[in-house]
Amino acid sequence: GESVGLHLPTLSVQEGDNSIINCAYSNSASDYFIWYKQESGKGPQFIIDIRSNMDKRQGQRVTVLLNKTVKHLSLQIAATQPGDSAVYFCAESMPSGTYKYIFGTGTRLKVLA
Amino acid sequence: NAGVTQTPKFQVLKTGQSMTLQCAQDMNHEYMSWYRQDPGMGLRLIHYSVGAGITDQGEVPNGYNVSRSTTEDFPLRLLSAAPSQTSVYFCASSLGQGGQPQHFGDGTRLSIL
Numbered sequence: 001g002e003s004v005g006l007h008l009p010t011l012s013v014q015e016g017d018n019s020i021i022n023c024a025y026s027n028s029a030s031d032y033f034i035w036y037k038q039e040s041g042k043g044p045q046f047i048i049d050i051r052s053n054m055d056k057r058q059g060q061r062v063t064v065l066l067n068k069t070v071k072h073l074s075l076q077i078a079a080t081q082p083g084d085s086a087v088y089f090c091a092e093s094m095p096s097g098t099y100k101y102i103f104g105t106g107t108r109l110k111v112l113a
Numbered sequence: 114n115a116g117v118t119q120t121p122k123f124q125v126l127k128t129g130q131s132m133t134l135q136c137a138q139d140m141n142h143e144y145m146s147w148y149r150q151d152p153g154m155g156l157r158l159i160h161y162s163v164g165a166g167i168t169d170q171g172e173v174p175n176g177y178n179v180s181r182s183t184t185e186d187f188p189l190r191l192l193s194a195a196p197s198q199t200s201v202y203f204c205a206s207s208l209g210q211g212g213q214p215q216h217f218g219d220g221t222r223l224s225i226l
Contacts, residue, residue, distance in 0.1 A: 041219070042218075042220075043220050103155035
């Protein structure tokens with residue numbers, strides 16, 4: 001398995017239920033945020049992004065919410081499926097020109113059949 | 114469309130050996146970067162490039178060199194491998210500088226004995 005996941009918090013969700021994964025970001029100047037999904041033995045895969053001028057953005061079965069007041073980001077997955085089992089982490093980007101991304105450590109999502 | 118391709122997928126080295134991790138992308142992205150991923154930590158930036166012929170240091174550059182002679186390729190060189198460099202290495206590329214999602218390869222798992 002992926003050794004990077006050894007110390008991660010785990011969220012266990014019943015198949016078909018909704019999942020909510022949270023992330024606290026560090027810099028109030030960050031203006032762009034991304035959620036990634038990482039399956040065992042694979043690289044991070046882009047899920048959805050949001051800019052700081054938005055509070056909510058929806059994709060296919062996923063929704064990202066941004067609360068700038070408390071520097072909090074969440075990823076909601078509707079009707080969670082076994083294929084959603086993975087490590088999810090957020091990334092924040094400083095204003096354009098710096099090319100600096102800060103990555104969270106991630107949350108492991110386990111989908112129970 | 115292959116995206117970001119990394120080779121090799123696995124490598125074991127002895128302390129003091131040198132090697133090059135290869136990274137290639139076929140998306141005509143200007144921006145490329147190298148990260149390492151260690152247990153309990155977020156991705157950490159080693160080096161990055163904003164275009165052919167231009168590279169810069171990231172958060173943890175010591176012991177690594179990079180070059181960017183073409184838009185497509187961004188190799189990472191370990192000069193004299195140390196056990197502390199045991200990690201999973203990811204290459205990423207993106208279209209723009211900040212405010213753009215990064216696309217990752219599947220990683221190189223490197224062990225230094």
